[in-house]
Amino acid sequence: MYPPMHHHADGHPGTIDAAAGHPEYIPKQANYVPPPLFSPNVVAGRVPGRWSTGLCHCCDDPANCFITCFCPCITFGQIAEILSKGSSPCAESGTKYAVLLLTGFACLYSCFYRSKMRGQYDLEESPCVDCLVHFCCEPCALCQEYRELHERGFDMGIGWEANMDRQQRGVTVPPIVTSGMRR
Structure with missing residues (x-):
């Protein structure tokens, strides 16, 4: 199943190349740390990325922190509109959130x-599972999500459609070239 291991005189491991019949040298890397055998956050060999800011860095954006503390439905609506790619408008998502806020x-x-x-x-998924983050620290979670989308280039105040219009205006269209010679 696995190629047989061979150790060189210097202690470095290698494998025996079955086709050539000689050991293949695999040097040790200085800072190499083997990946864990199983991690719930590793999918198909990819390690999830880090958030651009921490959960408790609400003071990085004091205006959003203030709005989220006193009217979280606004921040949530903005987040939901961007994540749903415009299919759930800000006002609709914010209203649903406000009604659910009254029920807990x-x-x-x-x-x-x-x-x-x-x-x-x-x-x-950090610092803990998503439901616990929102249950224990709802305003901080919303602020972190807002900041993450902002860091990824979204202007949270203008919504999905306007963000897409901005991106399209930034793209240059190549000139149309016709084939053949003209005089």
Whole structure:
């Protein structure tokens, strides 16, 4: 199943090349740390990326922190519109969040969007599972998600459509070239 191991005189491991019949030298790397055999965050050999800011870095954007503390439905609506690519408008998502906030289930609704965001941008599930982050620290979680989208180039105040228009205006269209000679 595995090629037989061969150790060189200097102690470095190698494998025996079955076709050639001689050992293949594999040098040790100075800072090499072998990957874990199993990690719930590693999918198909990819390691999830880090968030651009920490969960408790709310003071990095004091205006958003203030809005999120006193009216989290605004911040949530902006996040939901971007993550749903415009299919859930800000006002609609924010209203649903506000109604769920009165019942106490808003953290479950917002947890779904955090998971969606992690999937879209391949972010690690930290500092703990998404539902616990939103249940224990809802305003901080919303602020972190808002900052992450902002760091990825979204202007959170203008919505999905306007962000897409901005991106399209930044793209240059090559000139149209006709074939053949003309005089």
